[in-house]
Amino acid sequence: MAYATWDHPEPLALDSAPLPEYGSGSLADLLPTLAAGMAVPGMSASITELTPADRNCVFLIDGLGWEQIRAHPDEAPYLTALLGSSRGGTGRPITAGYPATTATSLASVGTGLPPGAHGLPGYTVRNPATGQLMNQLRWQPWSDPAAWQPYPTVFQLAAGAGVHSAQVSSPHFEHTPLTKVALSGGTFHGRLTGEERMDLAAEQLAAADRSLVYTYYAELDGAGHRYGVDSDTWRGQLMHVDRLVQRLAEQLPPRSALYVTADHGMVDIPFDEQHRIDFDEDWELKAGVALLGGEGRARHVYAVPGAQSDVLTCWREVLGEQFWVASRDEAITAGWFGPPDRFDERVYDRIGDVVAAAHDDVLIIASEREPKESAMVGNHGSMTSAEQLVPLLEVRS
Structure with missing residues (x-):
């Protein structure tokens, strides 16, 4: 997939839009690939270069784009090293999916489906039943979650196949409709600080011979929205994130794979x-x-x-x-x-x-x-x- 900047004297041709790599390198392909490696029925490994592991952890950092890591090597030395093939790992970019926004991306991650299937295709979209705009991040106005997104999550399918499944995130997210439709399955563990989440994620990985663990950090995204990705506040958050990733990586139990990803990047306007x-x-x-x-x-x-x-x-x-x-x-x-x-x-x-x-x-x-x-x-x-x-x-x- 090639990205470039063009000077268009005419309206942009639709076929010039660089499409997400659905089916081979998008967020929707990650969990099904990991679950397939743990022999979860119905899952397929479409990100073919990933080697199966018995224990898999996905650490999703809200707002951490590939280009933002590359632009800040001094603030993120551990992450920068992972962009290549050092420290026993490999790094590559994948695509978020359209639109590149949190509610859509989290649903793609958790269900293993593209936005046109899971049905959260934007930050706010019209609810055909009411004619009103629905905020799919805050779930306002409320709509029945099971009707809005009826497909099972990969965590639910994995837990049903005997894989220990867990989410480690802020306690605030435990009972939200977005968590219910996108990330539920197995057990939810709420922890306030990033350090607590890293430690508990490592413990949950070690809790069974086969485990699938998800953990999440939101504050980098908040700093980007409020101050911009060119701000000292955002850089400070990136430094903190870098230490969190290293903290979790250094606690991985045997036969584990940690995957660090994000829901979208960001641009200052x-x-x-x-x-x-x-x-x-x-x-x-x-x-x-x-x-x-x-x-x-x-x-x-x-x-x-x-x-x-x-x-x-x-x-x-x-x-x-x-x-x-x-x-x-x-x-x-x-x-x-x-x-x-x-x-x-x-x-x-x-x-x-x-x-x-x-x-x-x-x-x-x-x-x-x-x-x-x-x-x-x-x-x-x-x-x-x-x-x-x-x-x-x-x-x-």
């Missing part, structure tokens, strides 16, 4: 009208739009009935040199949300009539509807390499 286009102040973009979903770099646009074609034409004319702008059917057929033959029809109306993915360093903010999101320094969601490429770093014992 300048605060000016050129880089932040305000939907709430732009009459052209608002014309014919009933709901604005998604997030600044990965928008779902829901048109009023009968206005779909006009909205698509307008968004292409206004944004086509800065965004890949597709109709719902075009985005699905192109494979933005996963292979078209794996797309679940229940997800169809959750996706915008128009889907806009940022190519340049630009946002579509909504200063009145989304004041907090519109004020964020660091952003993500689209298909650029800074957002899509996440690490797959391996340490074995």
